[in-house]
Amino acid sequence: MHEDVLKVQDVSRIYSTDGLKVNALRSVSLSIKGSEFTAIAGPSGSGKTTLLNIMSGLDTPTSGSVMLGGKPINTMKGSELSDFRRDHIGFIFQSYNLIPVLSVKENIEYIMLLQGIGEGERRTRVASILKQVGIEGMEDRLPRQLSGGQQQRVAVARAMVSNPDIILADEPTANLDSATGASLLDMMRELNEARGMTFVFSTHDTMIMDRARRLVILKDGKVAKDEVRK
Amino acid sequence: MVLIKIAFRNIFRHKKRSALTGLMMGGGCFLFAVFIGMVDGTYGNLIDMFTRDHTGHIQIHKKGYLDKPSIYKTLNGPGSIGIKIDSLAHIQSWAPRVYTPALAFAGKKTTGVKLTGIDPPKEERTTRIRHKVDRGRFISATPLNEVVIGDGLARVLKVDLGGEIAFIAQGADGSIANGLFTVVGITGKSEGAIGSSTCYTHINSLQEFLSLGGRVHEIAVVLMDESKTIRVVDLIKKALDDPLLEVEPWQVVESQFYRAMQADIKGNWYTIMVFTIIIAVGVLNTILMILLERTREFGVLKALGTRPFQIFLLIVLETACLAVLSIIIGTAAGIFANWMLSVYGITYSIPIEYGGVVFDRLTAKITLRSLVLPALIIFSTAILVSILPAIRAARIIPVKAMRST
Numbered sequence: 001m002h003e004d005v006l007k008v009q010d011v012s013r014i015y016s017t018d019g020l021k022v023n024a025l026r027s028v029s030l031s032i033k034g035s036e037f038t039a040i041a042g043p044s045g046s047g048k049t050t051l052l053n054i055m056s057g058l059d060t061p062t063s064g065s066v067m068l069g070g071k072p073i074n075t076m077k078g079s080e081l082s083d084f085r086r087d088h089i090g091f092i093f094q095s096y097n098l099i100p101v102l103s104v105k106e107n108i109e110y111i112m113l114l115q116g117i118g119e120g121e122r123r124t125r126v127a128s129i130l131k132q133v134g135i136e137g138m139e140d141r142l143p144r145q146l147s148g149g150q151q152q153r154v155a156v157a158r159a160m161v162s163n164p165d166i167i168l169a170d171e172p173t174a175n176l177d178s179a180t181g182a183s184l185l186d187m188m189r190e191l192n193e194a195r196g197m198t199f200v201f202s203t204h205d206t207m208i209m210d211r212a213r214r215l216v217i218l219k220d221g222k223v224a225k226d227e228v229r230k
Numbered sequence: 231m232v233l234i235k236i237a238f239r240n241i242f243r244h245k246k247r248s249a250l251t252g253l254m255m256g257g258g259c260f261l262f263a264v265f266i267g268m269v270d271g272t273y274g275n276l277i278d279m280f281t282r283d284h285t286g287h288i289q290i291h292k293k294g295y296l297d298k299p300s301i302y303k304t305l306n307g308p309g310s311i312g313i314k315i316d317s318l319a320h321i322q323s324w325a326p327r328v329y330t331p332a333l334a335f336a337g338k339k340t341t342g343v344k345l346t347g348i349d350p351p352k353e354e355r356t357t358r359i360r361h362k363v364d365r366g367r368f369i370s371a372t373p374l375n376e377v378v379i380g381d382g383l384a385r386v387l388k389v390d391l392g393g394e395i396a397f398i399a400q401g402a403d404g405s406i407a408n409g410l411f412t413v414v415g416i417t418g419k420s421e422g423a424i425g426s427s428t429c430y431t432h433i434n435s436l437q438e439f440l441s442l443g444g445r446v447h448e449i450a451v452v453l454m455d456e457s458k459t460i461r462v463v464d465l466i467k468k469a470l471d472d473p474l475l476e477v478e479p480w481q482v483v484e485s486q487f488y489r490a491m492q493a494d495i496k497g498n499w500y501t502i503m504v505f506t507i508i509i510a511v512g513v514l515n516t517i518l519m520i521l522l523e524r525t526r527e528f529g530v531l532k533a534l535g536t537r538p539f540q541i542f543l544l545i546v547l548e549t550a551c552l553a554v555l556s557i558i559i560g561t562a563a564g565i566f567a568n569w570m571l572s573v574y575g576i577t578y579s580i581p582i583e584y585g586g587v588v589f590d591r592l593t594a595k596i597t598l599r600s601l602v603l604p605a606l607i608i609f610s611t612a613i614l615v616s617i618l619p620a621i622r623a624a625r626i627i628p629v630k631a632m633r634s635t
């Protein structure tokens with residue numbers, strides 16, 4: 001029913017440091033459809049971070065291609081790539097990475113400001129997203145005045161507010177205790193259901209994996225399992 | 231723009247470091263402002279003293295007189311030249327002069343002197359020679375064979391007020407001129423080295439003494455405003471339109487003094503350059519520290535879709551914001567200090583003699599360039615220094631930056 005938003009085709013990534021070659025990804029192919037809620041799991045060193053970085057254009061594959069919305073991002077460079085990421089990809093990092101000198105509201109607005117979206121539109125979007133991620137009333141605080149869970153909610157809001165095609169999250173719950181992590185995931189899933197937002201996130205945690213609707217398991221840089229759940 | 235907001239707020243993240251960097255830039259700005267203010271004030275003062283004491287701003291001679299003075303190189307009809315000068319703009323007044331070397335005798339003492347004939351009323355309007363008389367009085371307006379001599383000469387000749395000096399010189403007609411003059415005034419020590427050999431007398435007395443008729447050697451012109459000197463030189467040249475006359479500004483007439491002053495000013499610029507380099511190194515150090523500390527942050531901004539050029543701008547803007555803040559404070563302090571110096575000055579405990587002029591007070595002047603130049607120097611230095619680190623920040627690779635915590 002949904003088209004492919006992201007298509008990873010035959011992607012390999014070889015890291016070579018000090019003459020030592022590491023095959024982080026070996027010929028991985030994967031399609032993400034719109035409105036999917038996908039977890040990428042696997043043991044440490046299996047290539048989860050590498051795959052997410054390549055999906056987002058932060059890293060380039062040694063071979064293979066990555067198409068986002070029908071456009072190859074593995075060949076983009078400089079401002080073109082920056083603008084494409086800004087307009088089509090939302091990011092959530094393991095360690096929140098909010099801009100420390102900007103308030104919650106300004107952090108959420110940041111990408112819209114880069115995009116040149118007008119003030120009225122920004123305000124309505126920020127107000128509605130604040131409610132959806134459950135941090136109303138905190139919009140004027142600075143990141144350091146929030147707990148980790150709250151900061152990650154702001155990060156989710158920042159990733160969502162510009163309506164990207166896909167949101168990529170590398171271990172978004174790794175820095176949170178399991179209860180906080182679980183509730184963050186529940187919130188993400190609600191947003192996925194309510195707004196049809198496409199999420200791909202990586203995790204170690206089985207409790208988090210259980211909340212995914214599609215589970216991709218990597219092992220030694222290869223897709224070992226790819227299953228759709230309930 | 232959101233980048234300016236981020237840049238500005240980042241200044242207050244490391245308050246101590248920003249304050250220190252700001253202090254360097256603001257302090258530099260302050261120092262340069264006072265420096266330039268003092269150059270403008272003190273040299274302005276010095277030029278003023280120099281020109282108004284004796285030289286005047288512009289001098290007119292017969293061609294070749296400045297190179298090789300001679301009593302034969304005279305200006306005919308100083309009155310008609312004067313009328314032409316008076317008709318020009320920016321002129322305050324002018325005074326004719328006659329010069330001759332002479333031997334002076336008083337009792338058993340004798341020495342060589344430079345006799346200067348002046349027109350007392352005109353000289354009074356033009357220079358401050360009159361106010362240099364310490365004891366006795368100035369030469370009367372009518373020619374009465376009176377002389378005003380320097381304190382040094384009075385001691386050499388052992389004469390005092392009312393004493394008589396006999397002068398011998400060569401007249402313009404080839405005869406040996408001699409005459410007896412009465413000392414009516416003695417100038418003080420403040421005249422410096424010139425004082426020991428200068429004698430002023432009435433111009434008509436000297437003209438008669440030398441059989442010069444109505445001819446003079448020099449016309450000194452004083453302007454309302456020294457800065458117009460070069461322009462008025464051209465005006466006078468055009469008005470006189472005589473290739474046998476030499477119209478020169480004080481910079482040429484007193485070229486030795488002028489060159490000494492220029493060398494001094496150049497030295498001041500070297501000092502400013504050295505300070506600028508020190509400031510540049512300090513600012514660079516801060517920016518490199520910022521780059522190191524915030525590599526991860528710049529990586530995140532890039533990952534979020536901030537363009538490389540916007541990251542570049544962020545660093546440059548942050549430097550610019552801090553520079554502007556520092557410059558505002560530094561300039562304000564500089565204006566205040568220059569104002570204080572211009573009103574109160576600093577009096578030297580030992581007066582300094584400079585090119586024959588004694589000056590004992592350091593003053594400053596609030597000039598446009600004492601405000602604009604320091605700000606420009608500091609601002610452009612800060613921006614220049616931030617460019618390379620900014621390019622490095624723009625090239626940060628997000629994946630690498632975010633791996634290194």
Ligand SMILES: Nc1ncnc2c1ncn2[C@@H]1O[C@H](COP(=O)(O)OP(=O)(O)OP(=O)(O)O)[C@@H](O)[C@H]1O
Binds near residue numbers: 016046050
């Ligand atoms: N920059 C790099 N240089 C060299 N090797 C690298 C680099 N990044 C990752 N690797 C290697 O590539 C392989 C995959 O790493 P990756 O970080 O993608 O694993 P991961 O599944 O995210 O692991 P974790 O669960 O620990 O985060 C590992 O063997 C790792 O050592």
Ligand SMILES: [Mg+2]
Binds near residue numbers: 170
């Ligand atoms: Mg990882």
